[in-house]
Amino acid sequence: MSRRRLLIVAGAVVSVIALAYVAGYVLTGQRLPADTSIAGVDVGGQSPDEAEETLEQGLAERSKEPIRATFDDRDFEIEPTQAGLAVDVAASVRAAGGRSWDPRDMVALVAGGSDHDPVLDVDETKLAAAVASVAETVDQPVVEAQITFPDAKPKARAPKAGNEVPQDEFAEAIQDAWLTQDEPVEVPVEAVAPAVDRAGLRQAIRDIARPAVAAPVKLQVGDATIDLPVTAYAPALAVVVKDGAMTPVIDAKDLAKPLTSSTTGIGRSAVDASFRFEGGKAFVVPGKAGVGLDPKTMATQLVPVLTKTGDARSITVEASAVQPEFTTEDAKALGIKERISSFTTEYPHADYRNTNQAEAARRIDGVVLEPGETFSFNDIVGERTAANGFVSGFVINGGVFREELGGGVSQVATTAYNAAFFGGLDDVEHHPHAFYIDRYPVGREATIYYGSLDLRFRNPYKTGVVIHAWVDKSAPGTVGRMNVEMYGTKVYEVKSRSSDRYNFRNPGTQYDDTDRCVSQAPVTGFDIDIHRDFYQGGKRVKTEKDTAYYQAADRVICGKKPEKDD
Known part of the structure; x- marks a missing residue:
């Protein structure tokens, strides 16, 4: 076969293949x-x-x-x-x-x-x-x-591993x-180990906690030498995990009062300006300057010498005028005039609720939010421990009721959340309970858990906001009331509306044979949409939407799960 003929045949074959390839391309699209x-x-x-x-x-x-x-x-x-x-x-x-x-x-x-x-x-x-x-x-x-120091003696809290999704x-x-x-x-779960194990805790007790409260600290103030007793700084002292190690810290605010008390005989405390509330109005209570030892300076100087002995267990300080951290001028400049919102929730009688809610309310009462400042419930109230004045009560943990320190404090968070909601403050962080508790406003409630779940809201206004919180305690046969008011300069009238409940979820049954078991009735889960409407001059100017997701709460039966019949 001639070369020319071979080329013609080869070209024909290539053409056929190309046509087939193009046809295949067209067909794949059809x-x-x-x-x-x-x-x-x-x-x-x-x-x-x-x-x-x-x-x-x-x-x-x-x-x-x-x-x-x-x-x-x-x-x-x-x-x-x-x-x-x-x-x-x-x-x-x-x-x-x-x-x-x-x-x-x-x-x-x-x-x-x-x-x-x-x-x-x-x-x-x-x-x-x-x-x-x-x-x-x-x-x-x-x-x-x-490690904390109630009664000026070390009290350790053991580390415990957690888990997270x-x-x-x-x-x-x-x-x-x-x-x-x-x-x-x-549902995937990963174990979360504490940063410091039990061996590290034992070492911290031996090397930090016991030496810290072993003897007074000598203060050289001018020509005078004064013993600062352990009881004066122990309530402000804690040994906590910081950067992966146990570290002593002193809270300057908790130290301020004992520094100028009769235990030291040095000066008098400065008094911050504050507010009193009457007839829906807020009035400034002037602050007062003090004389004594500056708490922040003292806290910084004390920590390094707490593990020392002998002459090394001393510091040199100066007594001076101590101005309030929050002055009368500061308070007046915030433009806080009137009540902008209020909210009250009720609770059935329980002594632990009276104690825990009153303690949490005391800590948030009088908190001032400057323009743009964010309130954190966990930062203000602190950890719910016995040393901080809290007792054991019921909380939701892992979808069931457990008895832990601080039970009932979520009601304070829920009431504060609603006061912030109707005061028009920005919702930065809130978490509805895992399942719905019917004494709270549906879709508008907030649970907290120290270290993981917080309630945070931000002051969006050009003027300040101050919180007024108190508890009307319950007694046998009568309900208690948790009350929170917000004062500032009113900008909006805020209203709430909600959708019907939807996406219902059915509960199951759990058996619990541990000594921590609390029997629990089943609760149906559901979703609900909450709308927050802002009005000015009778006209709605903006709306925000939030969806609350409630899981079903299983029936909890205390005891072993019955064995199935063969």
């Missing part, structure tokens, strides 16, 4: 491969438009079904729409067999395709909120080692399971 399915919906051999219609119909009911998740004996249901999950139908069809130059896709038109996962359209904000709602129930906060991993598992789920998603 129909999907045989035996192709998406999330189990058969779309094989269909045109893209037909496949989209088939997929929409095939997933219509399944896409509404809740995603089931489980942790230990607890079950959770996550509504797809509330979790921001939707199917991108067009993208799913394209991914399963759109127009392609890949020869394997062309062969698949005849040989057959495979099952494909759907392409999802995900609202990351909604998904994160749904994941956080479950994590709040499952997470167990780590307890760090700590890796929320990004859980969110990915939810997306993977949706529409293809046969079994519930296992």
